[in-house]
Amino acid sequence: MEQAFIQSPLGVTKIEGNADGIASISVLNSNEKLTDLVPAILEDAVYQLNEYFEGKRQQFDLKLNPVGTDFQQRVWKALADIPYGKTVSYLELSKTLGDVKAIRAVAAANGKNPLWIVVPCHRVIGSDGSLTGYAGGLHRKKWLLEHESPVKQQSLF
Template identity: 45%
Template structure:
């Protein structure tokens, strides 16, 4: 799909180490790392811009990313990720809502599977998709990270919609 070199750069974040992969023209993936050891330090202008925007996001100063993305997936997955990308900062929608937007109310599980295969979490905000009863279900990075991201966005957006998710105001995250 792309013929450019793939650059990889590891960064620290409040939710653990992340690996950003990019071509010369777009972000290809962001992966959660289990180790704190940062091993890749390739950098190009695309990764530098992504790193800067992620830093601002985690500081609470950025609510919408402006990056070129090139996620690889099936047509269905790309469709789901495009719909997920429309969910605003500080808001959540259900897997069922995304399935209805696709036009197939019976595709809730397929939507969940596509969400779980999202190669660019945080930027394609799959953490904003929740279960039918606002349950925190499924997140490739783990439910602690999903809860942290939602709490972070709730705090910086002033949104009260997500308050029912959390028993405590403070969420501690240990990697």
């Protein structure tokens, strides 16, 4: 498994993958040494993530290979269908998957998403619109949703 550590606006991002695809992308709460030479197999992921942060990319086109249970894979696939700039509630996501009673299991699978940003778990919010739970920290979730918002808040000062 190849890996790279790159700088993003939200901290050091770790990317792991091989010829089978990208297995994980995560933001770290530590200052890992940045990668000097990105492995060729990860170059496209780095390029597309940089485009996303620059506001030039709304969809990713990467070969993905996350490891998870069948249920987790179903949830992650549903997450990938949430459009850029849109949000859904955990309840809506559970309904999409066909079982409103599975809301806690859906939330747990959402929290285990190994592909930060590319599989947009940050687009899932509470039914009341609150920014509930986010493995990367609520400050990052808020930043990502603002970054994707079609209406940019301008400073008055």
